Amino acid sequence: MSTLQIGSRPRAASTSPTRRSTPRRSDSxxxxxxxxxxxxxxxxxxxxxxxxxxxxxxxxxxxxxxxxxxxxxHLWSNIRSVFAQDNGIYARWLLNTLVYAGLGAALSTLFASLAGYALAKFPFRGSGALFNIVLAAVLVPQPLLAIPLYLLFSPVHLVNTYWAVLIPSMVSPFGVYLARIYAAASVPDEVLEAARLDGSGEVRTFFQISLRVMSPALVTIFLFQFVSIWSNYLLPALMLANESLQPVTVGIVGWQQQHGSGNAVPTNVVITAAALCVVPLVILFLSLQRFWRSGMTSGSVK
Known part of the structure; x- marks a missing residue:
């Protein structure tokens, strides 16, 4: 049995705080x-x-x-000069660009969501290989396809028409990739199975349930495709010879190329036209920003 020695004092617990070695980033x-x-x-x-x-x-x-x-x-006078130049052709260019970008991006988003949803929720033989082909298509630079598309559209008389720009704009490999990834992660199989048990068809389930869940991804696809079509120059420049069919990017470059000629467009008019064509993109980004915020926080609270 252990005995306590006389005169010995119990060792007090150490009260000195332990130092933590916290990494500090140097000022440099x-x-x-x-x-x-x-x-x-x-x-x-x-x-x-x-x-x-x-x-x-x-x-x-x-x-x-x-x-x-x-x-x-002189901003207001420059804007008036832009819309008065060449009998107001700039307004026609803006309208053409809105048609190409708006309609092309909307149809591209719809087709990409259908394809991505099918690849994610309806596995079939060869679906993995097909998805790999989509990934490979994402890596192909779009300007490389301009000349092959021209050679394809020329025999069927689609060159110098609206369809020459709209049809290629309806395809977005990146959109298919993003829709497939998002549908696989955000659309529960249990919800789809419950909809089938309630008698809902696949088309109705997709448009009434899956599309709402995939809305953040669809907004992203639409915005990316809209900006891509809006800023595209090579394809419409190659396809469209009629000035009244051209988008604003091709029209502004055409004005700039007149520099030094007798009918040259003033430089301040060209620069103001370039600044004005950015305004719709800013408005679109600000108006769709709330969808991204709701998508990022929708699953944070259960």
Whole structure:
């Protein structure tokens, strides 16, 4: 039996707080990251700022003073000149672009959602190989397809028509990929099975249930395709010879190519036209942003 020695004191528990070794980022690395981020922001925003500032200048003011600061304010007169140039052809170009981008992106989103949903929820023999082909198509640069499409459309007399731009715009391999991934992760099989037991057909289930669940992905597909069609230049430039069928990108480049000729379009008009064609993209992005937010937070609270 152990005995307590006389005069011995029990050892007190150590009350000194233990030090934690917390990693601290050095000041030099912080300044390096901040410097890289600042350079990136300036690199991407400087052209946008120059475009906005230049659209407010007169034709002579573009070549005098600081290019990144205001030199008079002629924005409203420049806008009037844009829509009055060549008998108002710019408004026709904008309308054509809205048709190509809006209708093409809507149909592309619908077809991509159908294909992606089928690949995710209806497995069949060869579906994996077919999905790999879709992935390979994502890696193909779109400008490489312009000349083959021209050779395909020319014998059937689709060149120099609206269909020459609309038909290629209806296909989006990236949209099929994204729809397939999102449908597999977000559309529960139990919900589909319950809908089948209630007598709902596959088409009705897709449009009334699956499309609503996939709405964040569909908005993303629509926006990506809309921006891609809106900014596309090579395909419409190759397909459309009629000026009244051209989109705004081809029309602005045509104005710029007249520089130095007798009927040259003023430079400030060309720059203002380029700035105006960005406005619909900004409006579309801001108006669809709430769908992304709702999609990101829809499963956070049960």
């Amino acid at each position: 690395s912080r300044w390096l990251i901040l410097g890289v981020m600042t350079i990136s922001v300036v690199y991407f925003l400087a052209p946008v700022w120059w475009l906005l500032v230049s659209s407010t200048k007169s034709d002579s003011g573009l070549f005098s003073g600081n290019g990144f600061w205001f030199n008079g304010f």
